[in-house]
């Protein structure tokens with residue numbers, strides 16, 4: 001089972017990255033970390049397809065059976081960095097694949113808009129976005145150790161269990177039919 005985590009915060013110290021790193025380490029997933037990934041601004045030019053970062057992103061996404069998108073909520077939406085990365089991809093990489101969404105907000109009931117925004121965009125690339133989703137606020141993190149607190153870990157684990165369940169179904173039932181479409 002190959003799961004690809006795409007970390008959507010462009011900030012190296014971003015809380016979203018802490019959540020993404022927890023998933024990557026615990027579940028031994030593949031990783032595209034947009035805080036360090038040298039991805040240009042999508043311009044539609046074919047030459048961008050030859051860039052190593054673009055090739056790597058497309059390869060990892062193509063090989064993935066499932067995805068976790070983690071995004072900060074920035075101005076009521078997903079980060080520009082994540083949307084830009086998704087613009088390099090499409091149905092070829094995402095069609096029918098289970099996708100889990102995790103938003104990290106600044107508090108004050110933020111995060112839902114980023115989740116809704118990601119869900120609409122993932123509909124546009126025919127991903128099979130699972131119903132369970134998660135928002136983490138600043139109290140969900142330990143500011144000193146820069147880690148998730150125990151409750152947040154449990155919530156992330158619960159999201160991952162659900163994603164793994166759907167991914168098993170994708171691998172057993174849907175994936176074998178993909179070549180026939």
Ligand SMILES: Cc1cc2nc3c(=O)[nH]c(=O)nc-3n(C[C@H](O)[C@H](O)[C@H](O)COP(=O)(O)O)c2cc1C
Nearest residue numbers: 009014015016072073074075076104105106107110
């Ligand atoms: C440009 C910008 C816009 C933001 N807009 C929102 C927002 O609309 N709602 C919200 O809850 N938090 C907002 N925040 C706070 C982030 O969601 C918060 O910092 C959170 O930790 C996730 O971002 P990070 O992973 O980059 O740290 C914003 C932060 C930045 C830098």
